[in-house]
Amino acid sequence: MxxxxxxxxxxxxxxxxxxxxxxxxxxxxxxxxxxxxxxxxxxxxxxxxxxxxxxxxxxxxxxxxxxxxxxxxxxxxxxxxxxxxxxxxxxxxxxxSIEFHSRFDVVSKEYRYFVQRGRRMDVFRRHYRYFYPYQLSIENMVQASNQLIGTHDFTSFCSAKTDKEDKVRTIYSIEIIEKEDELEFRFVGDGFLRNMVRILVGTLLEVGRGRRQPEEILNVLDSKDRERAGHTAPGHGLFLWEVNYDN
Amino acid sequence: MxxxxxxxxxxxxxxxxxxxxxxxxxxxxxxxxxxxxxxxxxxxxxxxxxxxxxxxxxxxxxxxxxxxxxxxxxxxxxxxxxxxxxxxxxxxxxxxSIEFHSRFDVVSKEYRYFVQRGRRMDVFRRHYRYFYPYQLSIENMVQASNQLIGTHDFTSFCSAKTDKEDKVRTIYSIEIIEKEDELEFRFVGDGFLRNMVRILVGTLLEVGRGRRQPEEILNVLDSKDRERAGHTAPGHGLFLWEVNYDN
The missing domain is CATH 3.30.70.580 (Pseudouridine synthase I, catalytic domain, N-terminal subdomain)
Structure with missing residues (x-):
């Protein structure tokens, strides 16, 4: 075999x-x-x-x-x-090797999330970009994202439908990149809970829009309450980018 | 009104x-x-x-x-x-003005056609790029395309299903642009017959692949015979890019 x-x-x-x-x-x-x-x-x-x-x-x-x-x-x-x-x-x-397992042997994963900005939704990107036509403070978003990096209990950023007991995960890095009329989020971590990347993006966008302060993020994490975080950004902007293993 | x-x-x-x-x-x-x-x-x-x-x-x-x-x-x-x-x-x-007509007042049109090269078809471009995984001589394609510029009877490059009697059209320019793993064709002309851009692209790709000589193109034009031109490149690589009017 x-x-x-x-x-x-x-x-x-x-x-x-x-x-x-x-x-x-x-x-x-x-x-x-x-x-x-x-x-x-x-x-x-x-x-x-x-x-x-x-x-x-x-x-x-x-x-x-x-x-x-x-x-x-x-x-x-x-x-x-x-x-x-x-x-x-x-x-x-x-x-x-017959010992290898695609799920249990994961060392880290990268997800990328893409947002289309501007006034009108581009028909050719409608299935691949979240259209978000609001003014954004990238500076505030970066400040908020820095508080998410590290090892935290991400209960607040996880769908209630999860079947995972342990909600502690480590995010190694979050990058926010502006490219023409797009915003790209790159998340690298040891693992991500159900809807976690989408809720992180939804919350960061609300910070960018001025609906939340960057400093709030630590309180949201501490609360361990999904209701305190932002909306779940839609699935079609999200890409599972890379899965890393030891060998 | x-x-x-x-x-x-x-x-x-x-x-x-x-x-x-x-x-x-x-x-x-x-x-x-x-x-x-x-x-x-x-x-x-x-x-x-x-x-x-x-x-x-x-x-x-x-x-x-x-x-x-x-x-x-x-x-x-x-x-x-x-x-x-x-x-x-x-x-x-x-x-x-009530005198304006979208079809009769057209001065020129631009069509662009996109080809994806490389070994594997990219799933994210499958509806927008013609996957053509063959080695191509761009030089020969440019040489062939230069013979198509100008005023010609394009019967050989027109679907038999057309309802147009007059097959004479003027192509003002053809550009062939290499971008990473893509090839982009830009056609500007006073008008295009049914399937004309797709047959032009199919024929130029066959020249690029070495299946036809660049010099052949004038004979194909002269023959006024659809059978002498190349295949009709698929519709999904084609974009009606711009329609120009006087005002």
């Missing part, structure tokens, strides 16, 4: 999120269906680094699966791509 | 082209439906600079319509946007 690690990009627009659901098209279901075809009808279960929500995209999601198929490594890439739909793209395929 | 000139962008992905069809969602139908709603049920017919095919996008399509509604000019923009779907964006609204 071989364990195969696979890195994919996907356009989340036409998916009902990553995880298999009773209804709706999901990324996991499409990949497992494709692999089952490749394995001549044998079911293949995949294990991903984590889920992504409805409309959320990936530039570097990672999953693994086990196989008895004897395909040379260099052929796996095309073999998998052939059985996937056009909105899932295989980026890399590797054979890994 | 007032004549209103309106400039719009649209993402052609989910449209069955511009012109109203018995079946399928079209840009004209969506706009006329919206304007009818705005006019409290009265039908409003629009006249565009020309049609665009299925999957073809626009960054600057122009149409006009006549109205008895007494809306101040500065309110028209939002009034129209409100009744349009999210994949059609109003860019500009002007009141024009």
């Amino acid at each position: 071989k364990r195969i690690k696979c890195k994919v990009a996907y356009d989340g627009t036409f998916f009902n999120g990553f995880q298999i659901q009773p209804k709706g098209r999901t990324i996991q279901a499409e990949i497992e269906k494709g692999l089952q075809k490749l394995h001549k009808g044998t079911q293949v279960k995949i294990y991903a680094s984590g889920r992504t929500d409805t409309f959320v995209h990936a530039k570097g999601q990672v999953f693994h699966f086990d196989t008895l198929m004897d395909i040379p490594l260099e052929r796996w890439h095309n073999a998998i791509q052939t059985v996937l739909p056009s909105d899932i793209e295989v980026l890399e395929v590797n054979e890994v | 007032k004549r209103i000139k309106c400039k719009v962008a649209y993402d052609g992905t989910f449209f069955n082209g511009f012109q109203i069809q018995p079946k399928g969602r079209t840009i004209q139908a969506e706009i006329e439906k919206g304007l009818q709603k705005l006019h409290k049920g009265t039908q409003v017919k629009i006249y565009a600079s020309g049609r665009t095919d299925t999957f073809v996008h626009a960054k600057g399509q122009v149409f006009h319509f006549d109205t008895l509604m007494d809306i101040p000019l500065e309110r028209w923009h939002n009034a129209i946007q409100t009744v349009l779907p999210s994949d059609i964006e109003v860019l500009e609204v002007n009141e024009v």
Whole structure:
């Protein structure tokens, strides 16, 4: 038996999120269906680094699966791509040790969130950028984001629907980059709770708009109360950018 | 009665082209439906600079319509946007003379065509770029394109389905621009026949790939035979970029 690690990009627009659901098209279901075809009808279960929500995209999601198929490594890439739909793209395929686990072995993850500013929503970016047509103080947003870096209990920035008990996570860095009419947020951390990046972005945007003071952030963290943080920015501006492992 | 000139962008992905069809969602139908709603049920017919095919996008399509509604000019923009779907964006609204006609008064048009190169198709560009993973000689393509500039009978570069008798058109300029892993074609001319830009691009790409010699182009033009030109590049790489009028 071989364990195969696979890195994919996907356009989340036409998916009902990553995880298999009773209804709706999901990324996991499409990949497992494709692999089952490749394995001549044998079911293949995949294990991903984590889920992504409805409309959320990936530039570097990672999953693994086990196989008895004897395909040379260099052929796996095309073999998998052939059985996937056009909105899932295989980026890399590797054979890994049978000990490797896509979720448990994650060392860090990077998420990026993109905002389109300006007066009118650009039709060509409507599925990939959160349109937020307000004046923003980047300085205040950076000041607020600096208080989020480090190890904190992120209960206030987590959806109540989470199944995780431990809400302590470490954010290694937050960058806020202005590019033409866009704002790009880059979050690197050891892990992120459900909706965490989207609530962080929603809250930082409210700071940028002047609806909250940058100093408030520490109080919000301390309160451990989701009601105290800002709105959940929509899924379609979010990209799971990279998942890092030790080797 | 007032004549209103309106400039719009649209993402052609989910449209069955511009012109109203018995079946399928079209840009004209969506706009006329919206304007009818705005006019409290009265039908409003629009006249565009020309049609665009299925999957073809626009960054600057122009149409006009006549109205008895007494809306101040500065309110028209939002009034129209409100009744349009999210994949059609109003860019500009002007009141024009009752003599103005969006199609007959066109002085020149610009189309741009985008190609994605490289080994793998990028999922995020699949609806907006023609994926063409072949080695290309840009030099040969430029040489071939230079022979297309000027006034010619473009019968060889026109779909048989056209309803136009006169196939003589003038191309003012063709630019071919390399940008990272993309190739961008810019065509400016006094008008373009059905599928003309797509057949020009298909033929130029075949020259770039070495399947045709640059010198062949004049023979293809002379032959007045669609069979002699190259393939029709797909609609989703094409953008109606700008329509120019005298005033």
